[in-house]
Amino acid sequence: MFDLSGRVVLVTGSSRGIGRAIALELGRAGSNVVVHHRANAARADAVRAELVKAGVEARVVSGDVTDLESIGRFVRTAGEWKGRLDGVVTTAGVYRGTGIEETGPNDFSSVLRTDLEGTFRTVQSSLPYLRKSVRPAVVTVSSVLGAHAGVGAVAYQAAKAGVEQLTRALALELAPRIRVNAVAPGFIRTDMNRGGHEDPKYRAMVAAATPLGRWGEPEDVAPVVRYLLSLEADWVTGLVLGVDGGIALR
Numbered sequence: 001m002f003d004l005s006g007r008v009v010l011v012t013g014s015s016r017g018i019g020r021a022i023a024l025e026l027g028r029a030g031s032n033v034v035v036h037h038r039a040n041a042a043r044a045d046a047v048r049a050e051l052v053k054a055g056v057e058a059r060v061v062s063g064d065v066t067d068l069e070s071i072g073r074f075v076r077t078a079g080e081w082k083g084r085l086d087g088v089v090t091t092a093g094v095y096r097g098t099g100i101e102e103t104g105p106n107d108f109s110s111v112l113r114t115d116l117e118g119t120f121r122t123v124q125s126s127l128p129y130l131r132k133s134v135r136p137a138v139v140t141v142s143s144v145l146g147a148h149a150g151v152g153a154v155a156y157q158a159a160k161a162g163v164e165q166l167t168r169a170l171a172l173e174l175a176p177r178i179r180v181n182a183v184a185p186g187f188i189r190t191d192m193n194r195g196g197h198e199d200p201k202y203r204a205m206v207a208a209a210t211p212l213g214r215w216g217e218p219e220d221v222a223p224v225v226r227y228l229l230s231l232e233a234d235w236v237t238g239l240v241l242g243v244d245g246g247i248a249l250r
C-alpha cells in the first residue's frame with residue numbers, strides 16, 4: 001500500500017520537524033528524496049544519510065523560499081537530478097505568534113512571503129519538472145489555524161488560510177495532469193513550538209483541548225503525505241486533510 005518505489009520527490013523544509021519526518025517516510029516507501037533546507041546544512045545532510053541508509057537515493061538542496069531566484073536554483077537542481085519531479089511537498093514555513101498590536105510592518109509580509117508566496121513560487125517553479133512525471137502530485141502544508149481562528153498569530157493564520165485556497169485553486173487549474181492536496185496539522189512537537197510543548201501548563205492545555213488526548217508528532221503527519229502522493233490517491237485532489245487529533249472539531 002502507498003508504495004512510492006522509484007519516484008522522485010522534493011520536500012522543502014526537510015532538515016527538521018515535520019518535513020524531516022515526511023522525507024524519511026517517503027524514503028521508507030521507496031521514493032528517492034530531495035532534502036531541502038535554508039540554513040541547517042548539517043541537519044539536512046543527516047536526513048540524507050538516513051535516507052541512503054534506508055536504501056534510497058537522496059540529495060540535499062538549499063535555498064530561501066522568500067527569494068524567487070533562490071527557489072529557481074534549488075528547484076532546478078532537484079528537477080535535473082533525475083530529469084523530473086513526481087512529487088513536491090512544500091513544508092518550509094515559519095510561525096509568528098503575534099496578534100494585531102504586536103505585528104510590525106515587516107512581520108506580516110515576512111510570514112506571508114515564506115508560508116504563502118513561498119508555497120506558490122515553489123510549486124510554480126516545479127511545474128516543468130512535474131509535467132515530466134507520469135502521475136505527479138503536490139502536497140502543501142497548512143495548519144489547523146488555516147480554517148479555525150485562534151487569538152494571536154494573525155499573519156500565520158492569514159497565510160495558512162491562503163495556502164488552503166491556493167491548494168484548491170491549483171488543484172483545479174492543474175487538473176487533470178497534476179493533483180494538489182494539503183495537510184493541515186494540529187499541534188505537533190517540533191522546534192517551531194518548542195516554547196509551548198516545553199511549558200508544562202501549555203503542554204497540558206493543548207493535550208486536553210485535543211480530542212485524541214495528546215500532542216502530535218511529526219511522524220503522525222508523514223504517512224498522510226505519503227498517501228496523498230501515492231497512486232492510491234489518484235482520484236483525490238483539492239483536499240485539505242486535517243491531521244490534528246480532532247482539535248478542529250472543537
Ligand SMILES: NC(=O)c1ccc[n+]([C@@H]2O[C@H](COP(=O)([O-])OP(=O)(O)OC[C@H]3O[C@@H](n4cnc5c(N)ncnc54)[C@H](OP(=O)(O)O)[C@@H]3O)[C@@H](O)[C@H]2O)c1
Pocket residue numbers: 012013014015016017018019036037038039040041063064065066090091092093094095114141142143144184185186187188189190191192193
Ligand atoms: N509544528 C506544528 O505544530 C505545526 C502545525 C501546523 C502546521 N505546521 C506547518 O508545518 C510546516 C513545518 O513546520 P515544523 O514545525 O516542522 O517547523 P520547523 O521544525 O521550524 O522547521 C521549519 C523548516 O522550514 C525551513 N524553512 C524555514 N524558513 C525557510 C525559508 N525562508 N526558506 C527555506 N526554508 C525555510 C527550515 O529550514 P532550516 O532548518 O534550514 O532553518 C526547516 O527545514 C510549516 O509550514 C508549519 O507552518 C506546523
